[in-house]
Amino acid sequence: MEQKDDIYYIEKVKAGQTNYFSYIVERYQDIVFSIAMKVLKNREDAEEMAQESFIKAYKSLHTFKGTAKFSTWLYRITYNNCISEVRKRKMHFASTDDVQIADEAEEMNLDGIPEENRAQAIKAAMDKLPEDEYTLILLYYFEEQSIEEISKVTKLSESNTKVKLFRARKKLYTILNELMKDELYTIL
Template sequence: MNKTDDIYYIEAVRKGNVQAFSFLVEKYQKLVYTLALKLLKKPEEAEEMAQDTFIKAFQKLDSYEGKSKFSTWLYSITYNACISELRKRRIEFKSLDDRQISDQDEQKMHDYYRETRKEDQEKYLNLALAKLPEDDQVLVTLYYYESQSMDEISQITGLTVSNIKVKIHRARKRMYILLHEMLKEEVYSLM
């Protein structure tokens, strides 16, 4: 067993070497924090959630069966805790699904976006992502930014793969509309 494998450290912790868990914390703290931040929006809340996640993971380490990657199991703990927190807040979002975009507007936006610098493109994508509901942000982040497979996202969220595909499709559509609105305003301000 290689010392870089998660299972090496998991087994060490199970055998009583509590210090071995610090390797797992160091390896995954940024990923857990990023996921929590995408959902909760506030750095201090995300930090607290990340700490809580690692405490729960340590306490439940014996229940980790190794059927999925350790990171997937950890994401699942983070996701479920964040969703529980968000349900307490009961935030409602305005639906963007019903809006229509003309072909001409779509082409203008596409042309403008193609001409923008990479940094600006990332800025607009992040702004659009931030305006999505938290659960959609998580799905988009896990799939596109964290390169998780549909099956892994299903394990993390408890959603079916087909449901995830639909939600990601709708989230991309919402992001497209949001990008259109942002870039349209930008185009008009330049003209």
């Protein structure tokens, strides 16, 4: 159903009704910003890159063929823009404090983590992941992208995507365990 909604708005924009692009921006702005934030590690740069990604998507909309999900195409633009910017600036990555995880984080079933602390624990653990692993987790669990779609975004083979996602999930679990141990020590 989302695919059909995206196509509807895309066709309207292609037909000259450019105001419909605002629906696309509204739908994807949080995830595009999250990807940019994780790669660039700077809120201002991430906001600028998210905006540039939408501009590039708008200008290139005529090249979107609809063979893949629009979200996959847009995330690929965002990821490529961010990686290009990092290479151009040769930035050193710092830690993030402002990455926003969608509300879906609270719906994950994480036994042992009090419900009211789940989103905070997930965000803290994800902040400790390298940007490539963060992106994989974000796309798979929060954006519900398939392995095939993620492999298109990251330009990894599907089997490599599965392996890296497995390792990222394992690392996230380890980080969550460590965070929970630290939390227990502070409570006691």
